[in-house]
Amino acid sequence: MAYSNERKASVIAKMLPPHNLSLRQLSREEGISEGTLSRWRAEARAQGKLLPDGQSGPKGWTARDKFAVVVETAALNEAELSEYCRERG
Structure with a gap:
């Protein structure tokens, strides 16, 4: 099943802070398979978006995501x- 770019962006936004919904919860709420949601998250991460993983680390952030945020914000005042x-929460 093909989903519109707008629907995909809306669902991906629910993976971001402040929502940080897990793939399981999103799958139930949106009626989209966890496999599809996992693929969308992987594609977004490949594009440089920081998406938490509800299954790992404090507040759902992987060590890789935390490090990327530190690098990204190091030069900010x-x-x-x-x-x-x-x-970004």
């Missing part, structure tokens, strides 16, 4: 870091 945190 306090105001920029605050904005970053508000946007």
